Amino acid sequence: GQNIDQPTEMTATEGAIVQINCTYQTSGFNGLFWYQQHAGEAPTFLSYNVLDGLEEKGRFSSFLSRSKGYSYLLLKELQMKDSASYLCAVPIMIYNQGGKLIFGQGTELSVKP
Protein backbone atom coordinates (compact mmCIF):
# COMPACT_ATOMS: atom_id res chain seq x y z
CA GLY A 1 0.00 0.00 0.00
CA GLN A 2 0.88 3.65 -0.03
CA ASN A 3 1.03 6.16 2.81
CA ILE A 4 1.95 9.82 2.61
CA ASP A 5 2.27 12.12 5.62
CA GLN A 6 2.48 15.90 5.79
CA PRO A 7 1.90 18.36 8.62
CA THR A 8 -1.64 19.70 8.55
CA GLU A 9 -0.86 23.36 9.14
CA MET A 10 2.12 25.70 9.24
CA THR A 11 2.47 29.41 9.88
CA ALA A 12 5.35 31.62 8.77
CA THR A 13 6.19 35.30 8.47
CA GLU A 14 6.45 37.30 5.28
CA GLY A 15 10.03 37.38 4.03
CA ALA A 16 11.04 34.27 5.98
CA ILE A 17 11.92 30.74 4.82
CA VAL A 18 9.66 27.74 5.45
CA GLN A 19 10.22 24.02 4.91
CA ILE A 20 7.25 21.72 4.35
CA ASN A 21 8.06 18.06 4.93
CA CYS A 22 6.56 14.97 3.36
CA THR A 23 7.27 11.34 4.21
CA TYR A 24 6.06 8.49 2.06
CA GLN A 25 5.84 4.71 1.98
CA THR A 26 5.13 3.18 -1.40
CA SER A 27 5.51 -0.17 -3.10
CA GLY A 28 7.78 0.93 -5.92
CA PHE A 29 8.86 4.52 -6.43
CA ASN A 30 8.30 6.63 -9.52
CA GLY A 31 9.14 10.07 -8.23
CA LEU A 32 7.33 12.65 -6.13
CA PHE A 33 5.29 15.70 -7.08
CA TRP A 34 4.54 18.92 -5.23
CA TYR A 35 1.45 20.95 -6.06
CA GLN A 36 0.19 24.31 -4.74
CA GLN A 37 -3.52 24.84 -4.26
CA HIS A 38 -5.06 28.19 -3.37
CA ALA A 39 -8.49 28.03 -1.76
CA GLY A 40 -11.16 27.27 -4.35
CA GLU A 41 -8.64 26.90 -7.17
CA ALA A 42 -6.97 24.13 -9.13
CA PRO A 43 -3.83 22.45 -7.81
CA THR A 44 -0.90 23.79 -9.84
CA PHE A 45 2.31 21.88 -10.51
CA LEU A 46 5.40 23.05 -8.61
CA SER A 47 8.01 20.31 -8.93
CA TYR A 48 8.80 16.68 -9.73
CA ASN A 49 11.76 14.85 -8.14
CA VAL A 50 12.87 11.35 -9.07
CA LEU A 51 16.57 11.51 -8.13
CA ASP A 52 18.05 12.33 -4.72
CA GLY A 53 19.03 15.89 -4.04
CA LEU A 54 17.81 19.45 -4.20
CA GLU A 55 16.21 21.05 -7.25
CA GLU A 56 15.86 24.81 -7.22
CA LYS A 57 13.28 26.75 -9.16
CA GLY A 58 13.25 30.43 -8.24
CA ARG A 59 12.01 30.96 -4.68
CA PHE A 60 10.88 27.32 -4.48
CA SER A 61 13.16 24.31 -4.06
CA SER A 62 12.32 20.64 -3.61
CA PHE A 63 14.46 17.95 -2.01
CA LEU A 64 14.24 14.17 -2.19
CA SER A 65 15.88 11.35 -0.25
CA ARG A 66 14.73 8.00 -1.63
CA SER A 67 16.54 5.99 1.06
CA LYS A 68 14.67 7.87 3.80
CA GLY A 69 11.32 8.10 2.01
CA TYR A 70 11.42 11.83 2.58
CA SER A 71 10.94 15.03 0.63
CA TYR A 72 10.60 18.67 1.49
CA LEU A 73 9.50 21.83 -0.25
CA LEU A 74 11.49 24.94 0.65
CA LEU A 75 9.91 28.35 0.13
CA LYS A 76 12.19 31.37 0.40
CA GLU A 77 11.39 35.08 0.72
CA LEU A 78 7.82 34.27 1.62
CA GLN A 79 5.08 36.46 0.20
CA MET A 80 1.48 36.80 1.29
CA LYS A 81 0.39 35.16 -1.96
CA ASP A 82 2.21 31.97 -0.89
CA SER A 83 -0.60 31.31 1.60
CA ALA A 84 -2.07 28.11 0.18
CA SER A 85 -2.27 24.36 0.63
CA TYR A 86 0.81 22.43 -0.49
CA LEU A 87 0.17 18.88 -1.66
CA CYS A 88 2.75 16.11 -1.82
CA ALA A 89 1.88 13.27 -4.25
CA VAL A 90 3.44 10.08 -5.56
CA PRO A 91 2.50 8.54 -8.91
CA ILE A 92 1.57 4.88 -9.10
CA MET A 93 2.01 3.08 -12.41
CA ILE A 94 -1.14 1.89 -14.16
CA TYR A 95 -0.53 -1.09 -16.44
CA ASN A 96 2.92 0.25 -17.37
CA GLN A 97 1.29 3.35 -18.77
CA GLY A 98 0.50 6.64 -17.17
CA GLY A 99 0.02 6.99 -13.46
CA LYS A 100 -2.50 7.84 -10.80
CA LEU A 101 -1.48 10.29 -8.11
CA ILE A 102 -1.70 9.39 -4.44
CA PHE A 103 -1.83 12.59 -2.38
CA GLY A 104 -1.04 13.48 1.16
CA GLN A 105 -3.68 15.46 3.04
CA GLY A 106 -1.95 18.73 2.22
CA THR A 107 -0.21 21.33 4.39
CA GLU A 108 -2.12 24.58 4.87
CA LEU A 109 0.47 27.37 4.96
CA SER A 110 -0.49 30.75 6.40
CA VAL A 111 1.90 33.64 5.77
CA LYS A 112 1.54 36.49 8.28
CA PRO A 113 2.72 40.07 7.78
Next chain:
Amino acid sequence: DAGVTQSPTHLIKTRGQQVTLRCSPKSGHDTVSWYQQALGQGPQFIFQYYEEEERQRGNFPDRFSGHQFPNYSSELNVNALLLGDSALYLCASSGNLGGVKNIQYFGAGTRLSVL
Protein backbone atom coordinates in the same frame (compact mmCIF):
# COMPACT_ATOMS: atom_id res chain seq x y z
CA ASP B 1 -3.74 27.78 -24.98
CA ALA B 2 -6.70 26.85 -22.76
CA GLY B 3 -5.91 24.76 -19.75
CA VAL B 4 -8.17 22.12 -18.27
CA THR B 5 -11.74 23.35 -18.10
CA GLN B 6 -14.53 21.92 -15.98
CA SER B 7 -18.25 22.61 -15.83
CA PRO B 8 -20.27 23.49 -13.95
CA THR B 9 -18.27 25.28 -11.25
CA HIS B 10 -20.89 24.72 -8.57
CA LEU B 11 -23.79 22.32 -8.26
CA ILE B 12 -26.41 21.67 -5.60
CA LYS B 13 -28.31 18.38 -5.62
CA THR B 14 -30.46 16.40 -3.19
CA ARG B 15 -29.93 12.88 -1.97
CA GLY B 16 -30.81 10.19 -4.50
CA GLN B 17 -30.37 12.43 -7.53
CA GLN B 18 -27.88 11.90 -10.31
CA VAL B 19 -25.20 14.33 -11.52
CA THR B 20 -22.93 14.69 -14.56
CA LEU B 21 -19.72 16.68 -14.44
CA ARG B 22 -17.75 17.61 -17.53
CA CYS B 23 -14.08 18.12 -18.34
CA SER B 24 -12.14 19.32 -21.37
CA PRO B 25 -8.44 18.44 -21.23
CA LYS B 26 -5.53 20.70 -21.99
CA SER B 27 -4.70 20.90 -25.69
CA GLY B 28 -2.51 17.98 -26.75
CA HIS B 29 -3.45 15.78 -23.80
CA ASP B 30 -5.19 12.44 -24.28
CA THR B 31 -5.48 11.11 -20.72
CA VAL B 32 -8.04 12.30 -18.19
CA SER B 33 -8.13 11.46 -14.49
CA TRP B 34 -10.84 12.31 -11.97
CA TYR B 35 -10.27 13.00 -8.28
CA GLN B 36 -12.54 13.71 -5.33
CA GLN B 37 -11.33 16.21 -2.74
CA ALA B 38 -13.12 16.49 0.58
CA LEU B 39 -12.67 19.66 2.60
CA GLY B 40 -9.25 19.78 4.24
CA GLN B 41 -8.05 16.61 2.51
CA GLY B 42 -5.88 15.78 -0.44
CA PRO B 43 -7.51 14.63 -3.69
CA GLN B 44 -8.44 10.94 -3.96
CA PHE B 45 -8.19 9.10 -7.30
CA ILE B 46 -11.53 7.99 -8.77
CA PHE B 47 -10.53 6.69 -12.21
CA GLN B 48 -8.49 7.43 -15.31
CA TYR B 49 -9.53 7.35 -18.98
CA TYR B 50 -7.36 6.80 -22.01
CA GLU B 51 -8.48 5.95 -25.55
CA GLU B 52 -12.09 6.11 -24.39
CA GLU B 53 -11.58 3.31 -21.87
CA GLU B 54 -11.36 3.29 -18.09
CA ARG B 55 -7.75 2.40 -17.38
CA GLN B 56 -7.93 2.00 -13.63
CA ARG B 57 -10.35 2.70 -10.82
CA GLY B 58 -9.78 3.85 -7.26
CA ASN B 59 -11.74 2.74 -4.23
CA PHE B 60 -15.09 4.19 -5.29
CA PRO B 61 -18.44 2.37 -5.68
CA ASP B 62 -20.09 1.62 -9.01
CA ARG B 63 -22.34 4.65 -8.49
CA PHE B 64 -19.37 6.56 -9.90
CA SER B 65 -18.98 6.06 -13.63
CA GLY B 66 -17.37 7.93 -16.44
CA HIS B 67 -16.88 8.28 -20.11
CA GLN B 68 -14.28 9.67 -22.49
CA PHE B 69 -15.21 10.97 -25.92
CA PRO B 70 -13.18 10.81 -29.16
CA ASN B 71 -12.08 14.44 -28.64
CA TYR B 72 -10.60 13.34 -25.26
CA SER B 73 -13.14 15.26 -23.18
CA SER B 74 -14.67 13.34 -20.31
CA GLU B 75 -17.70 13.09 -18.07
CA LEU B 76 -18.06 11.89 -14.50
CA ASN B 77 -21.48 10.56 -13.50
CA VAL B 78 -22.58 9.92 -9.95
CA ASN B 79 -25.89 8.12 -9.32
CA ALA B 80 -27.98 7.86 -6.15
CA LEU B 81 -26.18 10.77 -4.51
CA LEU B 82 -25.34 10.55 -0.82
CA LEU B 83 -24.56 13.38 1.58
CA GLY B 84 -20.98 12.07 1.72
CA ASP B 85 -20.55 12.74 -2.00
CA SER B 86 -20.35 16.47 -1.24
CA ALA B 87 -16.84 17.45 -2.32
CA LEU B 88 -14.74 19.23 -4.90
CA TYR B 89 -14.40 17.07 -8.02
CA LEU B 90 -11.18 17.67 -9.91
CA CYS B 91 -10.31 16.67 -13.42
CA ALA B 92 -6.68 16.35 -14.47
CA SER B 93 -5.26 15.83 -17.93
CA SER B 94 -1.88 14.58 -19.07
CA GLY B 95 -0.06 13.26 -22.09
CA ASN B 96 0.78 9.60 -22.35
CA LEU B 97 4.34 9.38 -23.62
CA GLY B 98 6.20 9.90 -20.36
CA GLY B 99 4.51 7.24 -18.25
CA VAL B 100 4.28 8.10 -14.57
CA LYS B 101 6.49 11.16 -15.10
CA ASN B 102 3.70 12.88 -16.99
CA ILE B 103 2.63 16.02 -15.16
CA GLN B 104 -1.08 16.07 -14.47
CA TYR B 105 -2.66 19.48 -14.99
CA PHE B 106 -5.78 20.17 -12.99
CA GLY B 107 -8.95 22.08 -13.66
CA ALA B 108 -10.49 24.36 -11.03
CA GLY B 109 -13.02 21.69 -10.15
CA THR B 110 -16.74 21.36 -9.65
CA ARG B 111 -17.99 21.99 -6.11
CA LEU B 112 -20.84 19.53 -5.50
CA SER B 113 -23.13 19.99 -2.53
CA VAL B 114 -25.62 17.24 -1.71
CA LEU B 115 -28.48 18.29 0.58
